[in-house]
Amino acid sequence: MPIPDTHERRLILGSSSPYRQELLRRLHIPFDVVSPDIDETALPGEAPAALATRLALAKAQAVARQHPEAIVIGSDQVADLRGQALGKPGTHERARDQLHAMSGQQVVFHTALAVVCAAQDFAAQDLAPVRVRFRTLSEAEIENYLRAEQPYDCAGSAKAEGLGIALLSSIESDDPTALIGLPLIRTCRLLRQAGIELLTGASA
Template identity: 50%
Template sequence: MSPHCQIVLASTSPFRQSLLAKLGLPFITSSPATDETPLAQESAQQLVLRLAKAKALAVADIHQGIIIGSDQVAVVDGQIIGKPHSREGAIAQLSAQSGKTITFYTGLAVYHTESSTMLADIEPFHVTFRDLNLAEITAYVDAEQPWYCAGSFKSEGLGICLFDRLEGRDPNTLVGLPLILLCQYLRQLGIKIPG
């Protein structure tokens, strides 16, 4: 496969863009038009894998090359939790998560349009919160305003002070793009990293 194949990130997330930029590879971004509604009886793992593949394939209808799709959900007490969208929502989420472990499941799909090769898997990452009091939660929420972050925190920022333990193969997974797995897939497709 061509080592000069265009790389397309099927996402407009600034977090995923900054993660992919770490690899030093030129890439473009494209917004995938994907319905993210969970299917009936679909597990968190099934959901993120399906959506990662769907995002990559949606963008493959527009661009040629190596298309990277990713999706992430957070699960606490067996329930998928979303983005809080407000100060009140963030405070409620963090209060409910105090002293608990959340699992983030990140689906990664890498699709090579020329060969119709799809490489995809799920990368888990576990976040265990300290016992947090309302004053700590409120101070954190007001400082970082994590309205659009599942779980109501930014681990790459002040959110790190909320945790007791982080467990997983790749800390980038928590931010939204498992780079160790992505590098593995890109090498399989003939992309040299580092180049």
Template identity: 45%
Template sequence: MDYRPQTLVLASSSRYRAELLGRLGLPFEIQRVAVDESPLPLEAPLTLAQRLSVTKAKAITHLSGDYLSIGSDQVATCDDRLLGKPGTEAKAQEQLRFISDKTVSFFTGVAIWRPARAMLDCRVVQTRVRMRNLSDCEITSYIAVDQPLDCAGSFKWEALGISLFRSTESTDPTALQGLPLIELAQMLRDQDYRIP
């Protein structure tokens, strides 16, 4: 009979992912990892999200024993342009103007790596967000309230950013925030974690 790993580790520095994983009610550790997130030449967004999720999960190498590492990454695109974290208000304004009245595709990968058994599982959830036609005034006001400078696409859907949408389409709404809990919960059940 399989038994669950002794330790569950989130390989991430994202407070959003930590908050989401906490919703499952399982004890876990957080290990910050540094990974080059640059896309490879001609790399598709889905492939990039998958590769970075696996790389992050496997970046935890200093632990011993039977542990399970979770890595996740999200790639946002619109009109074949990658949308990163803006970092500044000026870049957030430019990004929101660019995606106004368009559809943004988010590819959110999640990987679990169990080195004691050389077990790897990775899945990617796609979310499509159709944006409203945003005025410059709305964009400026929104950024001032939500400060979405650390969010791909320059909005926080779990906060006021939802007001910028016309609609969303996804099999897992938590994927948009950065960690697809429906997929992850099934992956953890496969490793003998009881949820709930």
């Protein structure tokens, strides 16, 4: 895709997630937040990685249609337990069921990323898989964790930036913040492709 002229071009994070907003602030670049309005239902037979990739791009494109001159970041995360997609639980009961299913298992958290600028016909994507091994969890550990963190807006109920780290025995990733919801190494790479030079204090 062509690299746009990004001089003073607005940057938008297409996400309502406070976790992604907090992560993007680490890059010390100004950005706005616009929540995308898309259907996040999986397609029939859609694999978890494909679902995350499709939704990340759909989020970025939805916001880019409203703000075509802006550079838009979209991201999505889907937990993959033996090929089964685990999304945000939404309720205590569903979170408890997810953690029971993941107890003692390896789960891959697919965190997808898309950067789009509609006015310049620019689009780039990447995917950051994070392999996580859960400890064998007792009923009491699961209940105590859920009461403490209430991680009902986190894919797979695993709030690893908080007490959720105590659920895990190992994490394998080449992009450490991917598990929290935004892979910053890949984000920096795609923003550079879009013409944003993060360490110069100005757009290219």
